[in-house]
Amino acid sequence: MPATFNHTIIAATDRTASARFYCDILEAEPAQSWGPFTNITLAEGVMLQFAEPPVQIQMQHYAFLVDDAHFDRALNRFKEAGIEYWADPQMARAAETNTEHGGRGVYFRDPAGHGLELITQPYF
Structure with missing residues (x-):
């Protein structure tokens, strides 16, 4: 099976606000969330997970x-x-x-x- 992109974690200052922002702009769907993650799903089942790390966020x-x-x-x-x-x-x-x-x-x-x-x- 060839490698495909599945998910990534995006650092956020407010994980819920970031997930909502991405859902709105990307027309994505909220996904089941757990633990420190608020998740959304893009096409092909790609998941973006938003978390609030205890460190200074570096721009990506x-x-x-x-x-x-x-x-x-x-x-x-x-x-x-x-x-x-x-x-x-x-x-x-x-x-x-x-x-x-x-x-x-x-x-x-x-x-x-x-x-x-x-x-x-x-x-x-």
């Missing part, structure tokens, strides 16, 4: 591939909720999207400060 980057309709819905959510977004990872082009790699892309932050990216075409 997570990119998600979505279709054009999902991308448009996410942009509308950003605007309605006042979520800042950028066309570039340096955060120099505020309130813009990019057209890199033959699709569209946008960068934004989650409640814990992680750098997130939505793209409509894979990089390769």
Whole structure:
């Protein structure tokens, strides 16, 4: 069996708020949670687990591939909720999207400060 991605733990300052944020933006589903984890499920059964570690959180980057309709819905959510977004990872082009790699892309932050990216075409 080839390796497939199953789950990861994302550090959060408020695991419930982070899980809700990802569910809203990614149109994901809450999953059964246990112990220190608040879980959500993406397509293909990939689980994101949010936990509140007892250490300072280091920013990580997570990119998600979505279709054009999902991308448009996410942009509308950003605007309605006042979520800042950028066309570039340096955060120099505020309130813009990019057209890199033959699709569209946008960068934004989650409640814990992680750098997130939505793209409509894979990089390769």
